[in-house]
Amino acid sequence: MDFFRIFQKAPDNFVVLSPDYTVLAATEAYLKTTLRSLDDIKGKHFLLEAYPDKDYSYEENPVKLSLDRVVETKQVDHMDLVRYHIARPAHEGGGYYESFWEASHTPVLDDQGNLQYIIQKTEDVTERELAKQAQQASEKKFNTMTDTIPQLVFTFTPQIQVTYVNSRWEKYTGISAQQALHPDYNWENVVHPQDLPDVIKRLQEAIANKKEFQMEARFKNHEGAYRWFLCRIVPVLTKDGSAIETIVGSCTDVHSTKLMVQELLDSAEQMSALADQVTLNHKKAESRRLTLERLIMQAPVFFCILNGPTHRYELANEKYQQLIPNKELLGRTVIEVVPEVEEQGLIAVLDNVYNTGETFTANNILVKIDKHNDGVLHDLYLSFVYQAMYDEEQKITGILVCGYETTESMLLKQSTQA
Structure with a gap:
């Protein structure tokens, strides 16, 4: 041999x-x-x-x-x-x-x-x-990026085991990444007990259906106080789409906006309650309604009411009119007034709120508006809420829009960061 x-x-x-x-x-x-x-x-x-x-x-x-x-x-x-x-x-x-x-x-x-x-x-x-080095470089880049944005960012497995938290999450919760990634760590302790059942239900549905979702929930900070966050959860699938590789979550603090909107909604509920008493004291109820309407029209935030499934303007205050000063609003639909927002997805969002009743909250989002009706799109940063309105039979009749413009502060922030 x-x-x-x-x-x-x-x-x-x-x-x-x-x-x-x-x-x-x-x-x-x-x-x-x-x-x-x-x-x-x-x-x-x-x-x-x-x-x-x-x-x-x-x-x-x-x-x-x-x-x-x-x-x-x-x-x-x-x-x-x-x-x-x-x-x-x-x-x-x-x-x-x-x-x-x-x-x-x-x-x-x-x-x-x-x-x-x-x-x-x-x-x-x-x-x-070399593949390991490339992965480490990619992870470092991801960590650097997530540590510089204002959101709380985290990832977890389909078994809801935390695999990553950014530095803002650590700073807000007071829980280190080492603690959060330990197998015995219970992430549920961060969520408000009243919100937890819905959070778990939505998570389980998203994992089962491999679909993303967003919702509002209260998270506990390092001092034990709770603040409202708008959370978006996105499952990342394998190349063939057959399984979930990881799940990415980001949470934006909307606490201040939530409280402001709640105050306006409370006012709207009061107006609705007064309307129910119109047969007993029409004159008094009408007077209060008009007073509340005048307050809304003069409010320091933009406000409008969109009626029906076509989102037709029924009421808009001066602050709202200032966003598009050269356009007629009342009696016209949103798509007739600002057709450019359809490509930006806002009409679809309005349709979803009208069809489902699910509140939509946006925080400092960029909207391009033909502000002066001259074909030139202007960048506006807006924070707002779309809230469904109901009649006595709990049928959705329209959408309440309330918010404020943050363009100046966002441009200032971008210039300082640059």
């Missing part, structure tokens, strides 16, 4: 050295991996002539240190992952290429126990290590 030929054809990377580190033989797989022929390396010193590294001195070369341990102990030595620069042959362009290797050195002893040969078995893991 031709054992030398069998050795040459072995599918693994083997090279045989003498005790003084002279190359004696190598498998074809090894030669192919290292861009060499057997004539290039046979009879040469393994490290000084065949495979010198441009960054290591001979005495500090990690391969030499491993070989020295084999000579000293006559035991197999497994090297840690090593980065090595291998010289390219002249016909390959010369120079060096960086590679990563895992290797072991096995002594072969004669009958008297003397070291006769050393067999090096190596595996080129360059692709794996």
